[in-house]
Amino acid sequence: MTDLHKITIAEARTKLRKKEITSVELTESCISAVEESKALNAYCVKTPELAREQAKKADELLSKGNAPDMCGIPLGIKDLFCTKNINSQAASKILTDFKPEYESTVTSRLWDQGAIMLGKLNMDEFAMGSSNETSVYGPAVNPWQRDGSDKKLTAGGSSGGSASAVAADLCLAATGTDTGGSIRQPAAFTGIVGVKPTYGRVSRWGIIAFASSLDQAGPMTKTVKDSAIFLNAISGHDDKDSTSAPFEVPNFEAAITGDIRGKKIGIPKEYRLDGMPDEIEKLWKNGADMLRDAGAEIVDVSLPHTKYALPAYYVLAPAEASSNLARYDGVRYGHRATLRSGEGIDEMYARTRSEGFGDEVKRRVMVGAYVLSAGFYDAYYRRAQRVRTLIKKDFDDVYSLGVDAILTPATPSAAFGLGEMKNEDPIKMYLNDVFTVTVNLAGLPGVSVPAGLSSEGLPLGLQLIGRPWEEGEMLNVASILENGAEFNLKPNKWW
């Protein structure tokens, strides 16, 4: 069987246990697919030897019986995760050749359960971007193309490499991280499933920080069921992350019953944007119809502060980023600028950061430093935090009416062409996150599910926003969209 890399986690789990395949075979199939995928630029580091070694061990573990669900499953890991002795650069020049001496909690849980690492995945620099174009490695490319065109399209961002790799079957699933939409937007652009868990569900320890009060890691997979399996494997309290919640983790896979009768699904009127393309409007309506047909009650809801979410986010996230990124100064790790004669430590800091960070990162560090500065703190940072309270309260109010989940589009458009936004105002790029960013501000779980194709033949996604800690129920509703949309399409292989 040469197409083993195309199967899902759930299928592989069954086949591995029935001894129809071995993890070694599955891993080799993935390694070959990765080798052929240079044009997609999804992987920035490949670890085939490590993968082969891990696969052998996984087969041993499987032969003993009772192996964990993720045992023997080949994965791609976003470059934001620290992986021991393997380059972890957040796709930035400033972390050139950084090889951590430790493993992130998420990845160590995966390896402990027998999962396999194929390599590190491309992303926007420090997860700042929506097109993967800020990466020091150059952009990951979307395996999807417009009908009748060979123009290269963005895989979205910041988890663009993860999205590209999963959509092109270069791994069975991948890790992503989501600060404002960085899992859900690329998932929507590439026709895969991406989950941002409730803030605190997954440990952030060992994940290179962008905006700590918003960052959350999650799975990017081919199916909703796979996301449930993957999420179970990485969730749960971690002493090393003080914001990780000390809650029991329910069985998310078991929550996917396909029964949503009597569930209340909210449609927020504020998400109907002026100038929204008809096909997005139609996709959204179709999604609501599918859920209604499955027995859910569709109700109109209001999230009145939605339009302030993006401005508040672009104060809060850069503020946290400017603080988090202060550590990159050329002293402890990564790039250090070469000094000219007569230059001292101040020049070393300045030149190191000037050479090491890309333009988008610099923009956000400067915005962040500005909104945190003594004279402007109350007017910008403090005010944005108060707006955040109002945005969270919007959701609290809707959920207190008995709404079980909220349905919205995942993105305002399908994937755009690489380079198309180059001369645009950066704010136009930020608009990609308009439907997703509220979820991070409120700390809620969200999932993007492929739900149809655009007029140009590109995938479009719908987003479900769940109640806090109710990822299982959210994924159950998502499974109805997945089945109803019958989205089992794959991109034509051109790479």
Place this chain on the structure above:
Amino acid sequence: MEVDVEGIEPLTSVSPMALPRRTDAVTDGDQIKKILKNAPDSREGFFAVPKVME
């Protein structure tokens, strides 16, 4: 100002959870080699930087 935030508390954490505390004790250490491994310049067990003179 378009949004009225009068009397609204700033949100600093989405989870209504007090920061967990632990005993103030050493839990880790003796890892000088590992800590210095990625340093662009280190000498005698320390990070090294250009000379600072005031």
